[in-house]
Amino acid sequence: MHYLLTVYQPDGPPPPPEVLDPIMRDIDAVKREMQDAGVWVFSGGLHPPSTATVVRQQDGELLTTDGPYIEGKEYVGGFTIIEAPDLDAALAWGRKLATAIRSLPIEVRPFEGVVEE
């Protein structure tokens, strides 16, 4: 089973380095732990939504517009894909990530079928 672990973060400027740096170190430690356990598939942080672009087909025409697609007070800040035998195992990794990332929520969601790597 593959699971998507999504970090949601509030809109606005990032916290100052003295707050952010230890968080990033802890997230990195969890990533290494995932890699050592052989469950890590992919992970990455994203630039803010103001950097997003939306493309879509409408009436047979392809439109390109300034993003993001969904405006909100919170947005996807980054994600990790892991391979785990079941939800309990995935939630255990989700909890480690949630601890590292302090107060931000982690959404754990299963992939449909088998994911090609």
Added chain:
Amino acid sequence: MSTSVPLAEIERVFRSEYGRAVAVLTRVFGDIDIAEEAVQEAFTAAVRRWPTDGLPPSPAGWVITTARNRAIDRLRREARRDDKHAEAVLLQARDEPTEVSAVPDDRLRLIFTCCHPALAPTARVALTLRLLGGLGTAEIARAFLVSESTMAQRLVRAKAKIRAAAIPYRVPHEADLPERLSGVLAVLYLIYNEGHTASSGHRLDRPDLGREAIRLARLLVELMPDEPEATGLLALMLLTESRRAARTSPDGEVVLLADQDRAGWDRALIDEGQALVRRCLRRDQPGPYQIQAAINAVHSDAASVEATDWRQVVRLYDQLMAIAPSPVVALNRAVAVAEVDGPESALDLVDGLDLDGYYLFHAIRADLLRRLGRIREATEAYDAAIRRTDNESERRVLRRRRTALDSGDAPP
């Protein structure tokens, strides 16, 4: 083998064995829907066969074997039509034992799956009643006063999540067990309380959730005899249940503990509950359910309100406040304090609580004010309590108490 098995007997087997059969079949096929469907088919066959063939030596074994065979037949047909899922399920099913005694904790696994924290609380309750209690969707819907289609949708969604997210079918690991067990206990308590409050109002054709919750709690204690909180919860339910008949007046009004006819308490349930409380005390690993059970056991011991060992009740509430503090526990503690130190001390404690939205907070304040002779304030507090409850039976009691204030004919 005797013939002519009455339908009531088949119904009894269904009630007691449905959960076990679904649990075994879920392990065998790794799929709750396949398990449920097969077990229902097996019981349909039982209704047809048993009245003439007689009850088999092991009804549970017969149901499980029949269900397994029917599910395999159907999966084979589907696999021939190139159904990949059916093929995979068949492959897994081949090596799983189905003897009733082979894997004793199948129902335990099922309980933990049904009460998984990744499911919504309402879904946990519905799944537990459906899969372990064998209650029909319509019955569960009636019990929770929602439409049958709403309940059906809730069950379908929950089962789809179990499958899609791979919510595991097993007893949690040691490290997670305390937290997960307390989740299971919370679901059973929720089922019990729903039955308990329902008994005052719409009693018409709602199924007896109180009895069902007790049955499930008994099962849990049987499966996890070394978990004192499970025993504590069962004791709490039994002791609460012992007062059920005395708790409602002939015209459907709630009768408070102090006014209940104690001759109407069920001695057998009290004895069983108190024996469990003693077992917990010997083990000496107290938890919130055990302490609440112990408080109820003290009440069950007393021939009257006056004869109650209120000092012991206060001590138990102190213990409860130490491990599971909450404003509601503090409020209940204050009621006991009133009996030991008088209404003045109790009122001081109550006034410090942030429970303005809770009708019992105002009802208890009103009673304490009445006992202190502060009639005008007591009237206001009764009014505040009446405004905060929707339960007609509770309102009537409160109105009567308020009226009694005016006439100077205050209840004891």
